[in-house]
Amino acid sequence: MQSTTLALMAAQDEIGPMPDCAIFADTGWEPQAVYDHLSWLRSPHVLLFPVHIVSTGNLRDDLLGASRGGRWASIPAYTRGNADDRDDIGMIRRQCTTEYKIAPIRKKVRALAGLTRKRSPREPFVEQWMGISFEEITRIKMSREAWQVNRWPLIEKRMTRRDCLRWLESYGYPRPPKSSCLGCPFHSDAAWRAIRKDHPEEWEDVVAVDRAIRRGLRGIRGEVFLHRSATPLETVPLTACEKTGQTDLFLDECDGVCGV
């Protein structure tokens, strides 16, 4: 929602200067609706600049590979050390955002700026915009690189997610689906329920992945689950959010690149 709004506002000349390009880091595990939306966004005459797609691999396949002893994809999945102790729940350290999002974007930016295998300039050389809305202000993070400055135009305009939706509607643009990995453990119950209700094939797949990682992750003690209750996804009632106001955990994803 926010990244699409940002790109389209730039295309409509409501935010400037005009970007050279947009970059989408594909983990290979997004909902089909996101890939369809991306195709629309990349079609001629929607934006006035290219949208590059970068990837370091398919996170879902790497996750299953890890459960069979292959490449390790470290998602923030939940662990239960003792099956009889309902409080013995932990979370695996998250490296997926860095590996599958931040690193390939950085590599592409450096390539586009002509910095591949070159020394980094000491002065700002690249301005990178991030699609973070006003209510997510805690997610902003300064660039760690002297050659790059980060900018959050939606926050400059104090635009919330709802404002983004209103702006898109005012131009007759389609409502963008939420971008995140299908099996991301940060999902709220509402997000899991929407996959189960609206996309049965994708639901079947995340349930299968949840089962497959249960006992097989290298170096992890106990059982592994995608749902925060540390119980099998297909057995979770998925009603908690109405009772508890539980939301997704993307606000805690402080790198600001997942769930935007």
Ligand code: SF4
């Ligand atoms: S959406 Fe979730 S699983 Fe995917 S890269 Fe981000 S934190 Fe990891």
